Amino acid sequence: MKISRKDFLRLSGLSLLAVVGKKAIGALAGKGAQSAAALPAVRVTTRWAMVIDPAKCLKEEGCTKCISACHKAHNVPTINDPRHEVKWIWKEPFENAFASQESAYTEAALQGKPVMVFCNHCDNPPCVRVCPTQATWKREDGIVMMDWHRCIGCRYCMAACPYGSRSFNWFDPRPYISELNPDYPTRTKGVVEKCTFCEERLAKGQAPLCVEACPEKALVFGNLADPKSEVRRLLDARFSIRRKPELGTHPEVFYLV
Amino acid sequence: MRDRGVIYTGLLVFLGIITFPMWHDWAAGTTSRGPDPVLPAQEKQCVAPLSTMRTSHMQLLMDWRDGVVRRNVHTYTAFNGRNFNMSLTGTCLTGCHTNKADFCDRCHNYAGVAVYCWDCHVDPKLARRSAK
Amino acid sequence: MFMLEKAIGGGRRYWIWIFSLLAVIGWGFSFYLRQFSYGLGITGLSRNITWGVYIGQFTFLVGVAASAVMVVLPYYLHNHKEFSRMAILGEFLAISSVTMCMLFIFVDMGQPTRVLNVMLYPTLHSMMFWDMVSLGGYLALNAVIALVTLNAERKGVAPPGWIKPIIVLSIPWAISIHTVTAFLYSGLPGRPFWLTAILAPRFLASAFASGPALLILLCMLLRKLTGYDVGSKAIKGLAVIVTYAMIANVFFLLMEMFTSFYSQIPSLVEHFQNMYTGMDGGSSPLLSWGRSSLVLMAVALFLLLIPRVRGNSRTLAVACAITFLSLWIDKGVCLVVCGFMPSPLGIMTSYVPTLAELSIAAAVWAIGALMITGFYKIALAVREDAFVIPTADTITPSPVAK
Numbered sequence: 001m002k003i004s005r006k007d008f009l010r011l012s013g014l015s016l017l018a019v020v021g022k023k024a025i026g027a028l029a030g031k032g033a034q035s036a037a038a039l040p041a042v043r044v045t046t047r048w049a050m051v052i053d054p055a056k057c058l059k060e061e062g063c064t065k066c067i068s069a070c071h072k073a074h075n076v077p078t079i080n081d082p083r084h085e086v087k088w089i090w091k092e093p094f095e096n097a098f099a100s101q102e103s104a105y106t107e108a109a110l111q112g113k114p115v116m117v118f119c120n121h122c123d124n125p126p127c128v129r130v131c132p133t134q135a136t137w138k139r140e141d142g143i144v145m146m147d148w149h150r151c152i153g154c155r156y157c158m159a160a161c162p163y164g165s166r167s168f169n170w171f172d173p174r175p176y177i178s179e180l181n182p183d184y185p186t187r188t189k190g191v192v193e194k195c196t197f198c199e200e201r202l203a204k205g206q207a208p209l210c211v212e213a214c215p216e217k218a219l220v221f222g223n224l225a226d227p228k229s230e231v232r233r234l235l236d237a238r239f240s241i242r243r244k245p246e247l248g249t250h251p252e253v254f255y256l257v
Numbered sequence: 258m259r260d261r262g263v264i265y266t267g268l269l270v271f272l273g274i275i276t277f278p279m280w281h282d283w284a285a286g287t288t289s290r291g292p293d294p295v296l297p298a299q300e301k302q303c304v305a306p307l308s309t310m311r312t313s314h315m316q317l318l319m320d321w322r323d324g325v326v327r328r329n330v331h332t333y334t335a336f337n338g339r340n341f342n343m344s345l346t347g348t349c350l351t352g353c354h355t356n357k358a359d360f361c362d363r364c365h366n367y368a369g370v371a372v373y374c375w376d377c378h379v380d381p382k383l384a385r386r387s388a389k
Numbered sequence: 390m391f392m393l394e395k396a397i398g399g400g401r402r403y404w405i406w407i408f409s410l411l412a413v414i415g416w417g418f419s420f421y422l423r424q425f426s427y428g429l430g431i432t433g434l435s436r437n438i439t440w441g442v443y444i445g446q447f448t449f450l451v452g453v454a455a456s457a458v459m460v461v462l463p464y465y466l467h468n469h470k471e472f473s474r475m476a477i478l479g480e481f482l483a484i485s486s487v488t489m490c491m492l493f494i495f496v497d498m499g500q501p502t503r504v505l506n507v508m509l510y511p512t513l514h515s516m517m518f519w520d521m522v523s524l525g526g527y528l529a530l531n532a533v534i535a536l537v538t539l540n541a542e543r544k545g546v547a548p549p550g551w552i553k554p555i556i557v558l559s560i561p562w563a564i565s566i567h568t569v570t571a572f573l574y575s576g577l578p579g580r581p582f583w584l585t586a587i588l589a590p591r592f593l594a595s596a597f598a599s600g601p602a603l604l605i606l607l608c609m610l611l612r613k614l615t616g617y618d619v620g621s622k623a624i625k626g627l628a629v630i631v632t633y634a635m636i637a638n639v640f641f642l643l644m645e646m647f648t649s650f651y652s653q654i655p656s657l658v659e660h661f662q663n664m665y666t667g668m669d670g671g672s673s674p675l676l677s678w679g680r681s682s683l684v685l686m687a688v689a690l691f692l693l694l695i696p697r698v699r700g701n702s703r704t705l706a707v708a709c710a711i712t713f714l715s716l717w718i719d720k721g722v723c724l725v726v727c728g729f730m731p732s733p734l735g736i737m738t739s740y741v742p743t744l745a746e747l748s749i750a751a752a753v754w755a756i757g758a759l760m761i762t763g764f765y766k767i768a769l770a771v772r773e774d775a776f777v778i779p780t781a782d783t784i785t786p787s788p789v790a791k
Contacts, residue, residue: 020508075379083435083738096734099656126578132517133506139329147326148377152506153429153499155439156517162579164733168439168499170430172376182346182381188373189428190499203331247578 046141047123047224048197049252050211051231051240054094054115056218066116067091069213070195075186077176086167086187088195089118089210097243098255116219118210119144119165119195120243120251127157127166136192142224142252143197153190162244163251166194197221224252292367295359300352304335318345318374345378357382392539395770396763402614406762410755417752420745421496429499432746437732440497440725442742442750447493449599449721450486450757451570452592454527456600457483458563459630465556471622474772478611478619479604480535481764483563486600487528489757496749516572523566530559535764543771567592574728582660582728585648591641592720597634599716601627602709607761609706617769621702628705632693635712639690642719663730663737664723674739675730678722685715 003011057063070076070089079085091114098115121144128138135150136157158166172189180186184200187193198208206212211221222231231254234240240254303310305317321343324330333341342348354360357380365372399407424431434441460479463469498504512518534556541548571589578584605627608619646665649657662668664679692698692708699705731737742750 023508083437084430085436092734096736099735129514130516130577132512132515132521133503133510134512135506137327145326149322149326150503150506150510151500152503154494154497154517155499156515156573158436158439159574159580159728160577162733164437167436169428170434171428180379180383182379182383184379185346185377186379188376188500189430190501192499199329203329244579249578 044140044225046226047252048121048142048202049222049224049231049254050121050197050208051220051222051234051254051256052116053218053220053256054110054113055256056216057116057214058113059216059218063215064091065213065215066210066219069209070198072179073181073209074184075173075177075181076193077173077186078178079173079176084170086169086173086193088167088193089116091115092117098241100244100246101241115255116210117163117165117243118253119197120163120249120253121195121197123250123252124248126160126162126247126249130156130160132156139199141202143199143202144194145196145199146193148185148187148191148193151191153192155192157192162247162249166192168192292364294361294363295356297353297355297360299355302337303353304333304339304341304348306336321345345374346381350381355382392543392767392771393763395767399766403766407759410759410762413755414752414759417748417750417755420748421752424496424745424749425501429497431743433740433742434746435738435740437736437738438726438729438740440729441740442746443493443497445721445725446750446753447490447497448570448592448725449717450490450493451524451567452596452716452720453600453603454483454486454490455563455567455593456596456604457531458560459597459601459634460604460627461556461563462560463626465553466560469626471620471626474617474619475604475608475623475627477535477539477768478608478765480531480538481768482600482604482607482761483531484528484535485757485760485764487524487531487566488760489753490524491528492753492756493750496753516569516576520566520569520573523562523569527559527562527566530555530562534559539768539771543774564593567596579733580728581654581656585645587641587645591638591645594634594638594641595716595720598631598638599713599720601631601634602712602716605631605709606706606713607765609702611765611769615769617772624702624705625700628693628699628709631709631712632690632699635686635690635693638716639686642686659731660727664727668737672737672739674737675723675727678718679727682715682718682723685711685718689715 067089071078071087074088076088077086094110094113094115097117121142123138123142125136125138125144127136128144131137132154133150133152135147135152137145137147139145153168155168158168169187169189169191174180174186177186198206198210201208207221208219211219220230220234222229224231226232234256235254239257241257242251242254245251305313310317321333324333325343331343333343335341350357361372420431432441432443457479460472460476464472464476495501495504507518507521534552537552538548568589571592574580574583575585575588605624608624611617612619646661649661652658659668663673664675665683667673667676689708689712692704692711697704698708726740729738729740
């Protein structure tokens with residue numbers, strides 16, 4: 001049988017397509033099977049959440065202990081240019097963090113005052129919905145996790161996050177880290193990063209670093225699924241607000257009023 | 258066959274170019290030298306048999322990576338029953354291969370592989386030096 | 390192979406054009422190498438404005454690609470014979486545009502070497518996955534259609550019957566690529582500017598105006614340079630399509646403006662103030678772009694609505710150029726960037742593209758132009774060959790064998 005060069009190229013193109021198609025179908029089918037196996041609903045026993053008391057936080061003016069503890073441990077670079085900065089936890093003026101709550105008569109105690117903000121670890125996270133590679137996903141304990149090995153840097157999650165909680169590495173961050181912590185990786189250029197609720201510490205049974213670093217105990221971390229936990233006790237006892245609850249993302253970071 | 262001269266010259270040039278790495282290494286005297294990685298002193302047995310590690314350490318590290326990051330599994334039970342914390346810097350580079358440059362890098366350089374692990378994962382030695 | 394040999398060979402002007410395109414590509418590529426090694430920090434993008442020129446061009450060009458359907462649909466479904474000499478040009482324009490779209494997505498990636506993760510871990514709930522599927526499919530469909538129909542034409546036979554269902558499939562597929570592209574934006578809860586159901590219809594309307602406007606200009610250029618005439622009836626037909634699409638686009642835009650300005654919901658109205666009226670007490674970095682786009686849209690619509698302007702090829706060319714420019718500003722410049730102004734935390738960051746970014750974008754456009762040039766050269770060469778044996782039915786190729 002004689003094959004012309006054109007036919008050969010056509011055939012090889014078609015076979016390549018067939019291989020790709022089979023792979024894709026296999027991957028999709030595999031996923032289907034997996035989710036079917038997970039069908040018997042597991043009762044959620046852990047749902048990590050944070051309760052913040054802004055009044056306590058404001059007691060010590062200019063305190064940045066939680067920020068520096070977090071950023072140092074997680075090798076978060078210090079980039080002064082706000083266009084390129086990377087931050088996991090930071091202070092945001094009240095009226096920016098709670099844009100819809102703001103009024104000209106907002107309590108003087110809060111007007112212009114900084115509020116600690118970080119990833120809300122939403123129960124219904126838009127960033128997870130849009131990520132094309134599952135480089136960010138929601139764990140069973142509610143943590144919105146990131147896989148920096150898989151992130152392709154499309155920044156769709158940054159467009160999707162209604163809280164501006166995500167940062168992108170516009171270049172290699174290492175030159176901007178004054179003291180490398182070898183126990184935690186840095187990030188490479190071209191990936192998105194954010195707070196992970198210190199999942200590496202939770203794995204060892206420790207509380208997140210910001211919680212530990214706060215001298216006023218203004219940040220309380222705990223399990224919402226446990227009715228006896230401190231976070232539940234606080235939320236039962238006091239009125240709390242969340243950022244942009246109207247978007248249906250169900251943030252798991254609560255601010256006590 | 259008036260083109261014979263041109264054809265043979267072309268062939269010679271071609272051969273010269275594709276065998277260039279050989280000549281280059283021969284001239285530099287590096288061909289007979291192996292990578293000679295320095296084996297750790299404090300441990301005699303790796304987390305898997307030598308032959309497995311030689312051929313598949315990258316696979317093992319990727320399994321560890323996916324386990325820790327994606328499945329929240331942190332302990333690895335080795336073939337001999339020993340348990341290890343799955344961590345490249347915390348276990349491999351701290352407990353065993355304390356000299357990355359003489360172990361990992363030597364082989365990788367020899368084989369001409371550029372691994373991107375180190376774009377993010379920190380060599381503890383390097384971190385200590387930068388802290389000083 | 391694939392008639393590529395027909396693209397090689399041409400006059401001096403042809404080669405000057407080709408080499409200038411190659412020069413732009415080389416210039417942009419050198420900047421891309423720098424972006425590849427340094428990171429996206431060489432662009433003007435920032436933490437608050439994470440998408441810019443690249444994604445803007447991508448969005449605009451998906452529209453141009455989809456607009457091929459405005460030629461394909463009347464020709465193949467309604468047997469609108471006037472478009473016979475234009476259909477292949479539309480298909481090649483679509484192929485080139487989709488390729489540019491893919492390149493724009495690629496140059497926007499922070500980790501381009503990992504881009505195949507999208508296929509390795511297919512994620513059905515991500516619109517970006519579906520965008521990849523629809524763009525890839527559209528490219529394949531149009532490549533097959535163009536190749537098969539042109540090949541048949543070269544041999545002087547009617548295209549094989551099996552191509553007909555593929556052509557029919559390409560019609561809804563064209564709609565789908567731009568709909569899915571709109572869904573990339575309109576499903577994000579935290580971005581009120583894009584969170585509107587009219588985004589997809591508006592995308593399609595502006596696409597069906599800007600794409601055919603470009604095609605009209607290309608056809609006129611071809612007539613001038615090569616003497617290949619698609620026929621004034623075809624151009625007139627297409628001009629009517631541009632007019633209707635432009636009316637729809639402006640109508641949709643006005644509806645958007647009404648909803649935001651009349652409701653006065655801050656999160657909605659801020660973005661439109663930023664583009665058209667200016668914010669009180671704040672900076673509005675997009676004001677001049679937004680306003681010039683509005684003015685140009687109005688001028689274009691005014692010109693298009695006058696039959697005499699549409700009928701004269703010189704004035705029509707002006708109207709089409711203005712249409713194209715106004716919609717390019719609206720979609721390629723404002724739409725993406727304005728969604729990030731202000732940021733979810735209320736911060737207004739300005740965005741100025743860098744030389745590197747603009748050079749890379751220019752290179753991608755040049756690749757598209759190079760593809761169009763090559764493809765049109767092939768198409769014309771095939772038709773000229775067919776003219777050598779002038780039989781009645783090879784001059785006007787019949788749509789598809791029934």
